[in-house]
Amino acid sequence: MNDSVARTLIQILSSSITSLLMFLLFYKLYKPKYHNKTVYIITFFFSIICIVLVNQFFIKMNIAYFNSIFLFVYACILNSLMFKEKTKKTFIYNAIYIVVSVFANVSSVLLCSVITGNDFAAISEDIKCVLMFNNFYCMFMVIVWVIFISVIIKGHLEAIKFRQLLLIGLFVLFALFVEYNFTIRIDNISDVITDLFILIGFLIVSIYIVYVTGEIARAYKDKYEYELMRNQSQLQLEHYIEMNNRYEKSRVVMHDIKKHLEVLRSLKNLDSEQAKEYSDVIEKEVDVLFEGFQCSNKILSVIMSQKISEAENLSIKVETKIEDILFEFVNDLDLTAIFANLWDNAIEACQKIKVEDRFIRILIGRVNDFYVIYFENSFNGYVKKRFDNIISTKESHKGVGLSIIKASAEKYSGTFNVLNDDTVFKVEILLPIE
Structure with missing residues (x-):
């Protein structure tokens, strides 16, 4: 028994x-x-x-x-x-x-x-x-x-x-x-x-x-x-700092060229209507070099200008509604990590769909005591998840873009949210203003 x-x-x-x-x-x-x-x-x-x-x-x-x-x-x-x-x-x-x-x-x-x-x-x-x-x-x-x-x-x-x-x-x-x-x-x-x-x-x-x-x-x-993440963001920041330095140098050179054009206009022997038209054309071409996204934060200006240009070259329709925010409490490394990776993810997703369906919409502004960063882009509807977390769809599994963005936002006690339907992928970041 x-x-x-x-x-x-x-x-x-x-x-x-x-x-x-x-x-x-x-x-x-x-x-x-x-x-x-x-x-x-x-x-x-x-x-x-x-x-x-x-x-x-x-x-x-x-x-x-x-x-x-x-x-x-x-x-x-x-x-x-x-x-x-x-x-x-x-x-x-x-x-x-x-x-x-x-x-x-x-x-x-x-x-x-x-x-x-x-x-x-x-x-x-x-x-x-x-x-x-x-x-x-x-x-x-x-x-x-x-x-x-x-x-x-x-x-x-x-x-x-x-x-x-x-x-x-x-x-x-x-x-x-x-x-x-x-x-x-x-x-x-x-x-x-x-x-x-x-x-x-x-x-x-x-x-x-x-x-x-x-x-x-x-x-x-x-x-x-x-x-x-830190190494990748550091490389991105160094790249954008170098671009900004080159941009500042080119502004000085272009400014000098415009001065020379003014001198040319004043010369009597070139005081003809044709000479004026020619100098006006040159000045307009120089002004084009100064076009692009501009805001108080220089690093953000360079990132946005470069990425908007890159997206448009890939036939991606870009819509922006952006307030001039300095992001004074966010260091350049984290700012680069957030925006460069948001752009890279959005552009990469758009490249996988038909040209006529490509778009990226961006909203940056202040709502009460928060800075809001909102990106949405068209995509093919495929999202790879593991235990409710979105992971890279790259075969090498080395893409850590969203992880970098999330870590950078949380560093400033911010929130990071991802939403998607069958055709649109959305990322929203809220950063409390210090």
Whole structure:
């Protein structure tokens, strides 16, 4: 009787962990169909009961290997009923989950066999071995799941250091050692329950350790991307400073030329109508060089002038409604990061659609105690997202334009919002005036 109760408790724990991992995985990967979380809580407990009963049935019928097939079919049905996602994607992820589960089962059995010296039949008959096997299986599944969610899916794998992986490995070995030594000393049902609580404690600590590792990896990656942002913005700023210097020098030269034209007009021997017309034409050509966007902030003037010209050369219709704002509290590096990347993203998006549909609209002004920067542009409607965050559509995944803009806005306690429909992409930045 005690063995029967212990096996049931072990099975319930194992099935609960399996169901929980499956549900959390689906929540991370797919969009729920229903907003009421109670529906998912009820479904979760129903899944535990269903998995336990079916697993017990397969064991009694001596066809335990059917359990994996059942889990796969059940997961596919659950996806279609509870989540919004394409069947192909859910099929692939469910298959991966089942493969990992089978691998965890086999690995746990082999590990138990190596430790105890028993074969599979003996392991399944000995309650201590059954408990040891389920402990190994649960720990393996939890650690793999947390690594998959916290590190691989979020794209932080490359930022993990070797010492962090070593720490996780050492902790797992320590947990297995403690579990093994406690399991072989089990004499009654109370020992089984105690061992299950120890297992739960190790699982919680394992989740925390792997989660912290993922956060550390994310911090390393954020730091790396921030350095890329600063370097890119610094190069852009240097470029625009150089352009502004050249522009100022050209203004001096053009000013001198206009003086010379005035002298030419005053010369008696050129005092003819034709000479005046000629000098007027030259003066108009010189004035053209001074045309372009002008505001109190010189760096912004250069950026806007260059980008407007670049857009118009690509047959992009540009509409602007801009107040003369100095942006006095924003340093030149951050101002360059914001506007250069807004322009680059908008121009790149317009280049991917038909010429007649290309446009960029810009609004810059003051509303109450905020500076408002608003860009909208036509685009092809394709937005690539990962966990509700827009990411680069470049194959190299090195485009960090929106990340640069967001980081620069948040530096001044500002807000950064992105909206889009099928044809228009919009970015709005609010900077509180200091």
